[in-house]
Amino acid sequence: MERDKLVYMANQIAKFFESSPEGARSQGVADHINKFWEPRMRTQLFERFDEGRTEGMHPLVIEAQPEIRRPAAPLEARTTSQQDASAS
Amino acid sequence: MSLIHEIDYGTPASKAEKDVTLSIDGRAVTVPEGTSLMRAAMEAGVQVPKLCATDMMDAFGSCRLCVVEVEGRNGTPASCTTPVAEGMKVSTQTDRLKAIRKGVMELYISDHPLDCLTCAANGDCELQDMAGAVGLREVRYGYDGENHLGKAKDVSNPYFQFDPSKCIVCSRCVRACNEVQGTFALTVSGRGFDSIISAGTQFDDFLSSECVSCGACVQACPTATLEEKSVIAIGTPEHSLVTTCAYCGVGCSFKAEMRGEELVRMVPYKDGKANRGHSCVKGRFALGYATHKDRILNPMIRDHYSQPWKEVSWDEALSFAAGKIKDIQAKYGRGAVGGISSSRCTNEEVFLVQKLVRAGFGNNNIDTCARVCHSPTGYGLNSTFGTSAGTQDFDSVEHSDVILVIGANPTDGHPVFGSRMKKRLRGKPGQPGAKLIVIDPRRIDLVKTPHIKADHHLALKPGTNVAMLTALAHVIVTEGLIDERFVRERCELDEFQEWAAFVAEERHSPEATAAITGVPADEVRNAARLYATGGNAAIYYGLGVTEHSQGSTAVIGIANLAMATGNIGREGVGVNPLRGQNNVQGSCDMGSFPHELPGYRHISIDAVRESFEELWGVKLDNEPGLRIPNMFDAAVEGTFKGLYCQGEDILQSDPDTKHVSAGLEALELLIVHDLFLNETANYANVFLPGSSFLEKNGTFTNAERRINRVRKVMSPKNGYEDWQVTQMLAQAIGMDMTYADPSEIMAEIAATTPSFANVTYDLLDEKGSVQWPCNETHPEGSPVMHVGEFMRGRGKFIVTEYVATDERTGPRFPLLLTTGRILSQYNVGAQTRRTENVVWHDQDLLEIHPHDAEQRGVRNGDWVKLQSRAGETSIKAKITDRVAPGVVYTTFHHPMTQANVITTDFSDWATNCPEYKVTAVQISPSNGPTEWQEDYRELTMESRRIVPSEAAE
Numbered sequence A: 001m002e003r004d005k006l007v008y009m010a011n012q013i014a015k016f017f018e019s020s021p022e023g024a025r026s027q028g029v030a031d032h033i034n035k036f037w038e039p040r041m042r043t044q045l046f047e048r049f050d051e052g053r054t055e056g057m058h059p060l061v062i063e064a065q066p067e068i069r070r071p072a073a074p075l076e077a078r079t080t081s082q083q084d085a086s087a088s
Numbered sequence B: 001m002s003l004i005h006e007i008d009y010g011t012p013a014s015k016a017e018k019d020v021t022l023s024i025d026g027r028a029v030t031v032p033e034g035t036s037l038m039r040a041a042m043e044a045g046v047q048v049p050k051l052c053a054t055d056m057m058d059a060f061g062s063c064r065l066c067v068v069e070v071e072g073r074n075g076t077p078a079s080c081t082t083p084v085a086e087g088m089k090v091s092t093q094t095d096r097l098k099a100i101r102k103g104v105m106e107l108y109i110s111d112h113p114l115d116c117l118t119c120a121a122n123g124d125c126e127l128q129d130m131a132g133a134v135g136l137r138e139v140r141y142g143y144d145g146e147n148h149l150g151k152a153k154d155v156s157n158p159y160f161q162f163d164p165s166k167c168i169v170c171s172r173c174v175r176a177c178n179e180v181q182g183t184f185a186l187t188v189s190g191r192g193f194d195s196i197i198s199a200g201t202q203f204d205d206f207l208s209s210e211c212v213s214c215g216a217c218v219q220a221c222p223t224a225t226l227e228e229k230s231v232i233a234i235g236t237p238e239h240s241l242v243t244t245c246a247y248c249g250v251g252c253s254f255k256a257e258m259r260g261e262e263l264v265r266m267v268p269y270k271d272g273k274a275n276r277g278h279s280c281v282k283g284r285f286a287l288g289y290a291t292h293k294d295r296i297l298n299p300m301i302r303d304h305y306s307q308p309w310k311e312v313s314w315d316e317a318l319s320f321a322a323g324k325i326k327d328i329q330a331k332y333g334r335g336a337v338g339g340i341s342s343s344r345c346t347n348e349e350v351f352l353v354q355k356l357v358r359a360g361f362g363n364n365n366i367d368t369c370a371r372v373c374h375s376p377t378g379y380g381l382n383s384t385f386g387t388s389a390g391t392q393d394f395d396s397v398e399h400s401d402v403i404l405v406i407g408a409n410p411t412d413g414h415p416v417f418g419s420r421m422k423k424r425l426r427g428k429p430g431q432p433g434a435k436l437i438v439i440d441p442r443r444i445d446l447v448k449t450p451h452i453k454a455d456h457h458l459a460l461k462p463g464t465n466v467a468m469l470t471a472l473a474h475v476i477v478t479e480g481l482i483d484e485r486f487v488r489e490r491c492e493l494d495e496f497q498e499w500a501a502f503v504a505e506e507r508h509s510p511e512a513t514a515a516i517t518g519v520p521a522d523e524v525r526n527a528a529r530l531y532a533t534g535g536n537a538a539i540y541y542g543l544g545v546t547e548h549s550q551g552s553t554a555v556i557g558i559a560n561l562a563m564a565t566g567n568i569g570r571e572g573v574g575v576n577p578l579r580g581q582n583n584v585q586g587s588c589d590m591g592s593f594p595h596e597l598p599g600y601r602h603i604s605i606d607a608v609r610e611s612f613e614e615l616w617g618v619k620l621d622n623e624p625g626l627r628i629p630n631m632f633d634a635a636v637e638g639t640f641k642g643l644y645c646q647g648e649d650i651l652q653s654d655p656d657t658k659h660v661s662a663g664l665e666a667l668e669l670l671i672v673h674d675l676f677l678n679e680t681a682n683y684a685n686v687f688l689p690g691s692s693f694l695e696k697n698g699t700f701t702n703a704e705r706r707i708n709r710v711r712k713v714m715s716p717k718n719g720y721e722d723w724q725v726t727q728m729l730a731q732a733i734g735m736d737m738t739y740a741d742p743s744e745i746m747a748e749i750a751a752t753t754p755s756f757a758n759v760t761y762d763l764l765d766e767k768g769s770v771q772w773p774c775n776e777t778h779p780e781g782s783p784v785m786h787v788g789e790f791m792r793g794r795g796k797f798i799v800t801e802y803v804a805t806d807e808r809t810g811p812r813f814p815l816l817l818t819t820g821r822i823l824s825q826y827n828v829g830a831q832t833r834r835t836e837n838v839v840w841h842d843q844d845l846l847e848i849h850p851h852d853a854e855q856r857g858v859r860n861g862d863w864v865k866l867q868s869r870a871g872e873t874s875i876k877a878k879i880t881d882r883v884a885p886g887v888v889y890t891t892f893h894h895p896m897t898q899a900n901v902i903t904t905d906f907s908d909w910a911t912n913c914p915e916y917k918v919t920a921v922q923i924s925p926s927n928g929p930t931e932w933q934e935d936y937r938e939l940t941m942e943s944r945r946i947v948p949s950e951a952a953e
Helices: A005-017 A025-036 A039-050 A059-067 A082-087 B037-043 B095-110 B126-133 B172-181 B216-220 B229-234 B281-285 B314-332 B347-361 B375-384 B394-399 B415-426 B465-478 B484-490 B493-504 B510-517 B521-533 B551-564 B584-589 B606-616 B628-637 B657-665 B722-732 B742-752 B761-767 B850-855 B931-943
Strands: B019-024 B027-032 B089-091 B160-162 B186-189 B196-199 B226-228 B239-244 B253-259 B262-268 B309-311 B337-341 B366-368 B402-406 B435-439 B456-458 B537-541 B574-577 B642-646 B669-674 B686-689 B698-701 B706-710 B769-771 B815-820 B845-848 B863-868 B872-879 B887-891 B919-925
Touching: A005 A025, A005 A039, A005 A059, A025 A039, A025 A059, A082 B347, B019 B037, B027 B037, B037 B089, B095 B126, B160 B229, B172 B186, B172 B216, B172 B415, B216 B226, B226 B229, B229 B262, B239 B706, B262 B281, B281 B415, B314 B337, B314 B642, B314 B669, B314 B686, B314 B722, B337 B347, B337 B628, B347 B366, B347 B584, B347 B606, B347 B642, B347 B698, B347 B722, B347 B742, B375 B551, B375 B574, B394 B415, B402 B415, B402 B521, B435 B521, B456 B521, B465 B493, B465 B510, B465 B521, B465 B551, B484 B493, B484 B551, B510 B521, B537 B551, B551 B574, B584 B698, B606 B742, B628 B657, B642 B722, B669 B722, B686 B722, B698 B742, B706 B761, B761 B769, B845 B850, B845 B863, B850 B872, B872 B931
Parallel strands: B019 B089, B337 B366, B337 B642, B402 B435, B402 B537, B435 B456, B537 B574, B642 B669, B669 B686, B815 B887, B845 B872
Antiparallel strands: B019 B027, B160 B226, B186 B196, B239 B253, B253 B262, B698 B706, B706 B769, B815 B919, B845 B887, B863 B872, B863 B919
């Protein structure tokens, strides 16, 4: 069976932060995901959270949820590119 | 332009601090104590005739040509072996000396062929020069006596020949092999008149001997005895430029010696601070790929990868690519395209690719091949020290007392630095060599090599680095070996306390972890004691540390050890990642990672982003982009459709080939920008021909953070340097990009990146090279980092819990496969396979322990099927006890091996750096290549068809 790669990756991060001092663990997980996960990966993570598909998720990942940034606006609204700049 | 000649002082510089003043030919000269008279004379501008002396090696005193007279002393001492003394009065030219020298030369020439006019070294021969220097006009003995003329040449090495008839037995080659390269392949066999230079035993030639073809002997030879075949074929060069090798992360400086636009030879540059005049077989000789017939010189396009390629104009190729980029972004969103920059390209080129992606594509989907090698170094060293870089320069190894090598094989992967390390390990009279600890599952050459034997070889099981590093820390903490003063003054104390309490737990003791690592506890304890108490201790590590699911944790573990023992911030110590490719350091520095802008600054930091937005006139996305493995996942899912891939062969080099090819197949646009139709190009629909490092200007940054100039010695065969190709693509999608020269790109880098603030081409030309940080605080760069304080202020200890990889052995896959490289080949072999280096390694082999081989009925040289959970391939077996029972090893230089069909998609928890170094496998006898290999060969042939462009009407 194909493992859920995204959850697997989140769990790997959680395992590292398990040994952090108490109080810094889920924050560590959230910070790491915010720092390195592209929005569509975080979106997929939130789809799992929102649909309650959290079985197999490390408790620290679930605990980190409130601190994980939910991707807001689509990319188009966040940036310009030189093409847009020159077209406008 | 002319040939660059370094001064040969005849003997190495003395490192003594006390000065001595003497007089040479009436000129007063002041030199450090211990300097030879020969060197002192050269410092005073007087060249004493010499043959057996050269400053790359210690004095030998055999040719008797460099004799001098010293007032108040008897006889005529050799100036190379006589040290200076206060008040000495030396004469280098007297009637007696002239007569001696002429007599010596007369004897040499009486046994030397007089074919100077047709000799390959004509005009570049020290024997010829000396005959002139001493005024030799006749040979009274005639040429009929017993001699060494007419002996057979040894032409077995593909790059140089050995002509014993021209040998004067000065032993420079033998000493170069011993002292500079450290291989001890050459010797003088026979005695007296019968003395002859011999490679290996009397049954050997150069090729079959231990010779590693580094070229040190060829460079040392004062005659045409050891001569590059290229010089024999072409003639002597007429001009040269200093440039930087484009192979590994050592970043050797070479003189590219040219005749017109033809490269005659590459000669290591003595003033190059990374290599100090040494070279390896790749950088010195393996250049044939640059002019290989396989190079693609015209742009090509096709609608789908199943079609043959069509050669087109640059304009057509670029507008085709730009049109597709726009279409994809319109249809699937701006985030549906991205780029991968190459750690083989220059700083300026990778800077442009990330600019193209961030400002042109309008997203941060930019990554680089460092993802799959040293991204954990970035995470680990940044978290602990505050920046992602090795802490030392290479010279630092000369001051080390203990060297710890973990997960690296310097004599194969970083050969020139390996030689420098070996020199320190051997020591010299009065200065014992450094102690050596090797942590590696395989018995790498360093463990036991002539005059070197590791004090401890901890042959751990693949995948257990973190358990081992924590066990070493356990011993250091529980046996009271912490450098308390360093920790108190330089590190975060709360974090230290937590870490110390963690590693001190009994479960981390060598006794408790022996079951995991497979290494006896005593050995671990002794190694830890040696590292902590043996004086200056330096750690060198490579991809055997990073390419694991706990790669980042292991890098942190290494940093913890160095901080705990105070081995940071001065010469001789430190943490040194040995970088795989020539510009891994540089490509990381230049903002090639999707989460950070140049200078390791996170994309979410508004001030940093704004500084680029202001300059580039666009708003940048504040979210991290996709990393390479994420790109493949997104491609398979259908949200990522277009990729610009510069100088990297992801299909061959990235793990889990089937997943990668599924991703590439799903793309609507794959632009491959490369020298060759590489494996990735099988799925491409745009091919933009690239230029070699000989054809471009720019800079590379090596593993010691040294920024070296790359200088163009010939016009790009494809018409454009790579930065120009990227610029044209940028223009095609509507970007305003008009650099006229790479120096303008460097100016933009310096203006935006604090650690590069002072870097200019003028400064590099003046200093030769600088190591970043190079800015107001460090105007001429920084050989050693973290001297007074860490880049982040105080060093941060981080707890490193061992988590076993999920890639485990079991009944179906009982062996562990680990991968590495070999001296003569480089990475995916795209370059070295297209050179004569294939005589040393024409296929990848699977190393297997005799015990495991016997159990499976495998004999040496048999085809075996190698199977993992990800796939299977076939490869020939090599039976050796270099690997432990239960472990097998192979290289990945040849595409037909498809070693990455076997590797899995497990990756480092922090960075997604693939776990190349651990794959559970099974091995069984086989008849030959697997079906997949055969199919793949067919696909490759199919996809490389080219339809030439129609002639213009």
